[in-house]
Amino acid sequence: MKGENLKELFVAFLIALAVWFYAKMSREYELIVKVPVVFINVPEGKAFVERTDTVILKVKGTGFNLLRFRMFSPKLVYDLGEGKDEGILPIDTAHLMPKARVSISPLLTDGVRYKLDEEITKTVAVSPTIKGRPKRGFVLYGWEVEGNVKVKGPRVIVESLDSLPTYPIDITGRKRDFKTTVKVFTEGLGLSDVSPESVVVHIMIDSIITREVPVILQDTTLRAEVRGPRRIVEEIKKLRAFPLGDSLVIPRPEGTDVILLKDEGGRTEERQGHSR
Numbered sequence: 001m002k003g004e005n006l007k008e009l010f011v012a013f014l015i016a017l018a019v020w021f022y023a024k025m026s027r028e029y030e031l032i033v034k035v036p037v038v039f040i041n042v043p044e045g046k047a048f049v050e051r052t053d054t055v056i057l058k059v060k061g062t063g064f065n066l067l068r069f070r071m072f073s074p075k076l077v078y079d080l081g082e083g084k085d086e087g088i089l090p091i092d093t094a095h096l097m098p099k100a101r102v103s104i105s106p107l108l109t110d111g112v113r114y115k116l117d118e119e120i121t122k123t124v125a126v127s128p129t130i131k132g133r134p135k136r137g138f139v140l141y142g143w144e145v146e147g148n149v150k151v152k153g154p155r156v157i158v159e160s161l162d163s164l165p166t167y168p169i170d171i172t173g174r175k176r177d178f179k180t181t182v183k184v185f186t187e188g189l190g191l192s193d194v195s196p197e198s199v200v201v202h203i204m205i206d207s208i209i210t211r212e213v214p215v216i217l218q219d220t221t222l223r224a225e226v227r228g229p230r231r232i233v234e235e236i237k238k239l240r241a242f243p244l245g246d247s248l249v250i251p252r253p254e255g256t257d258v259i260l261l262k263d264e265g266g267r268t269e270e271r272q273g274h275s276r
Contacts, residue, residue, distance in 0.1 A: 026062055026063065026064070027062065027063060028060060028061065028062060029060070029061070029062070029063055029066055030058055030059060030060040030061075031058075031059050031066060032056065032057070032058055032059075032107070033056070033057055033059055033070075033074075034054050034055070034056050034057075035054065035055055035056075035057050035074055035075055035076055036053065036054050036075045036076070037051075037052050037053055037054060037055060037075070037076045037078070037112055038075050038076065038077045038078070038097075039051065039077075039078050039079075039080050039114065040077060040078070040079050040080070040081075041079050041080055041081030042080050042116070043080065043081070043116070045118060045119055046085070046116040046117065046118065046119055047116065047117060047118075047119035047152070047153050047154040047190075047192045048114065048115070048116060048154065048190065049115045049116065049117045049154045049156055049157065049190060050086075050113060050114060050115040050190075051113070051114045051115070052109070052112045052113050052114065055076065055091060055106055055107075055109055055112065056106070056107045056108055056109075057091070057104045057105065057106055057107065058104070058105045058106075058107055059102050059103070059104050060102060060103045060104075061100070061101060061102035061103065062101075065100060065101045065102050066102065068100060069100045069102050072098050072100075074096055074097065074098065074100065075096075075097055076091065076095045076096060076097075076112065077095055077096075077097045078095055078112060078114075080114070080116075085115065085116040085117070086114060086115035086116065087113075087114060088110070088111040088112065088113050089111055089112040089113075089114070090111055090112075091104070091105075091106040091109070091111055091112060092104065116154070117154035117155050117156050117157075118154070118155045119152060119153065119154060119155070119192060120152070120153070120154075120155045120158050120159070121150060121151070121152045121158075122150070122151055122158045122159070122161065123148050123149070123150050123151075124148060124149060124150075124151055124161050124162060124163055124164055125145070125148050125162070125163040125164075126145045126147075126148065126149055126163060126164050126165075126166060126184055126199050126201075127145070127163045127164070127165055127166070128143050128145065128165070128166045128169055128182065128201045128203075129165045129166050129167065129168045129169065129185070130143070130168070130169050130171055130203070131168045131169070131170055131171070131172075132170045132171045132172030132173075133171065133172060134171055134172075134173070134174045134175060134205050135173050135174060135175040137175075137207060137208055138174070138175045138205050138206065138207050138208065139205070139206060139207075139208050139228075139229050139255075140171060140203070140204070140205060141204040141205060141206035141229045141231060141232075141255075142204045143201060143202060143203050143204060144201070144202040144204075145199050145200070145201050145202075146199060146200040146201075146202070147196075147199060147200075149164060149184055149194055149195065149196060149199065150194070150195050151164070151186075151191050151193070151194050152191065152192045152193040152194075153189070153190060153191035153192045153193075154190065154192075157189065157190050157191065158191070161189075164184050164185065164186060164194075165184075165185045166182045166183065166184055166185055166199065166201065167182055167183050167184075167185050169182055169201060169203065171203060171205065174203070174205045175205055175207070176205055177202065177203065177204050177205055178202075178203055178205075179200055179201065179202050179203070180200070180201055180203065181198050181199070181200050181201075182198060182199065182201055183197055183198045184196075184197060184198065184199060204231075206229035206230050206231050206232075207229070207230050208227065208228065208229065208230070209227070209228075209229075209230045209233050209234070210225055210226070210227040210233075211225070211226060211233055211234075211236075212224065212225055212226075212261070213226050213236050213237070213238055213239055214238045214239070215238070215239045215240070215241050215250060215260065216238060216239070216240045216241065217240075217241040217242075217243070217248065222241065222260060222261070223260075223261040224239060224250065224258050224259060224260045224261055225258070225259045225261065226239070226252070226256050226257070226258050227256060227257045227258075227259070228253070228255050228256030228257065229255055229256075232253050232255060232256055233256060236253065236256075239251070239252065239258065241260075248260065
């Protein structure tokens with residue numbers, strides 16, 4: 001008898017729970033969700049200059065309908081097959097996929113925006129982004145990128161591109177040349193495609209040396225110390241100086257410093273010369 005009573009109580013509890021759940025889920029609720037925007041049938045040969053990728057919606061409906069709404073990953077779908085090259089499209093349930101028995105209203109926007117332009121292709125150079133410093137006594141001598149990349153996108157964007165940067169290459173503590181494969185940075189540029197996505201960059205690190213070289217000033221030969229990357233400094237056989245008022249100008253190779261020696265054991269305190 002006791003077991004039958006417990007069974008009846010349990011069944012009654014389940015019925016009461018079901019009634020309570022049904023009553024709760026039949027009520028109206030609202031929630032705030034971010035929904036992706038999808039464009040279909042984009043005209044051939046066109047690319048997006050501007051587009052709305054997501055919208056924030058206030059969604060109202062019964063608990064059951066909101067539950068189904070969340071379960072099926074809703075999105076807003078717009079067909080551009082017969083549309084113009086730009087416009088502002090309405091946000092309503094007619095564009096909601098899959099269909100749901102809810103009402104929606106956008107927040108922070110009055111519609112879905114898009115703008116199209118002719119899609120073109122162009123080959124551009126790649127310039128590496130370098131961070132950090134080599135080991136003490138060494139310097140970044142230069143870099144080389146193996147090949148260019150081909151970009152595709154709207155004409156208004158692609159025509160203005162001369163080069164693309166890479167993700168940062170860290171040279172902290174380096175003391176010799178190295179090669180690395182690094183991805184080309186294109187985030188936020190609005191390009192349709194970049195090929196290849198990565199390039200090989202040859203980073204050249206050189207030691208810093210100082211050596212004396214002759215400096216030719218008309219019929220006079222002076223001496224100067226040149227400090228800079230080994231591969232540059234070792235190739236310098238002599239420099240030429242030119243009078244400029246009370247000073248001397250000594251054109252120097254880029255990346256080096258030139259200090260004119262005043263006499264035996266003495267130096268000028270001022271660095272001479274300028275970048276050529």
